[in-house]
Amino acid sequence: MSRRSLQSVLYVDDEPDIREVVELSLTLAADLKVDSCGSGEQAIKMLATLRPDMVLLDAMMPGLDGPATLARMRADPRLAGIPVVFLTAKALPAEIQRFLALGAVAIIPKPFDALRLAEQVQTIWNGLADAG
Amino acid sequence: MRDKPPDTAAFHRSAELQHQMEQIGARFLDRVLPDLDAMEELLAELGAGNASAAAALEMVAHRIRGSSAIFGFSMLSEAAGAIEALLASVQLHGDPVVAMPAIAEGMAAVRSAAQALGASHTAR
Numbered sequence: 001m002s003r004r005s006l007q008s009v010l011y012v013d014d015e016p017d018i019r020e021v022v023e024l025s026l027t028l029a030a031d032l033k034v035d036s037c038g039s040g041e042q043a044i045k046m047l048a049t050l051r052p053d054m055v056l057l058d059a060m061m062p063g064l065d066g067p068a069t070l071a072r073m074r075a076d077p078r079l080a081g082i083p084v085v086f087l088t089a090k091a092l093p094a095e096i097q098r099f100l101a102l103g104a105v106a107i108i109p110k111p112f113d114a115l116r117l118a119e120q121v122q123t124i125w126n127g128l129a130d131a132g
Numbered sequence: 133m134r135d136k137p138p139d140t141a142a143f144h145r146s147a148e149l150q151h152q153m154e155q156i157g158a159r160f161l162d163r164v165l166p167d168l169d170a171m172e173e174l175l176a177e178l179g180a181g182n183a184s185a186a187a188a189l190e191m192v193a194h195r196i197r198g199s200s201a202i203f204g205f206s207m208l209s210e211a212a213g214a215i216e217a218l219l220a221s222v223q224l225h226g227d228p229v230v231a232m233p234a235i236a237e238g239m240a241a242v243r244s245a246a247q248a249l250g251a252s253h254t255a256r
Contacts, residue, residue: 015199017160024152028145060194089198111201111209114153115146 006053006125008033012043012069013058013087021114022056022087029118040064044072047079054125056108059088059099067102074103083128085121087112157203164200164208164246167192171239178228178235186228189235190219196242208245214238
């Protein structure tokens with residue numbers, strides 16, 4: 001299967017500074033279109049119209065947290081096919097296994113290297129294309 | 133054989149990102165002390181019997197740990213991480229109220245690390 005190039009991402013994190021870093025990193029280094037929001041509830045609303053190629057999701061957030069947001073997405077046929085990557089400081093082996101079991105395609109542990117984040121995201125996207 | 137020419141566009145993007153990261157990091161530091169004030173209030177709530185304050189405290193500590201590590205503030209991240217780990221542990225296996233002195237001590241360490249970083253940024 002040949003998947004088109006990665007163009008747009010929605011980043012969900014309750015920490016505004018980290019949202020800014022991720023937006024900068026992905027736009028400067030990879031010229032991606034990056035939207036962001038601070039909660040799972042907002043993400044579900046935005047996804048109804050945005051339809052990004054990929055969602056980057058923090059795990060620990062007030063209200064609808066990362067796993068609950070992913071579960072909502074997987075339960076909605078319109079959103080179920082969007083790949084979700086957790087960008088999280090909750091990256092112990094058991095936590096990673098849990099996120100993958102929930103349907104995440106990959107986990108990028110925090111702290112991440114802002115200079116390398118775009119490359120990591122692109123590698124994950126290319127892996128999805130290779131996996132077909 | 134000629135050396136590969138340097139990727140000047142990539143270099144400029146990287147320099148721009150680093151410059152912006154420093155500015156965002158400074159703004160993050162400005163917010164840590166108010167976050168600690170909020171943690172003090174949550175700790176008082178915990179002492180007054182509001183058990184849900186422990187989870188809220190853990191959330192703030194988690195946020196400080198993760199963000200400060202991204203900006204390279206390792207001492208601050210470690211100090212906040214110690215509070216997060218303590219709170220996660222006592223919520224599972226103990227009584228958060230009993231751990232209040234240790235939580236307060238951890239918050240003092242976070243405040244000290246944040247103030248030291250704030251001072252060094254101001255001095256630049």
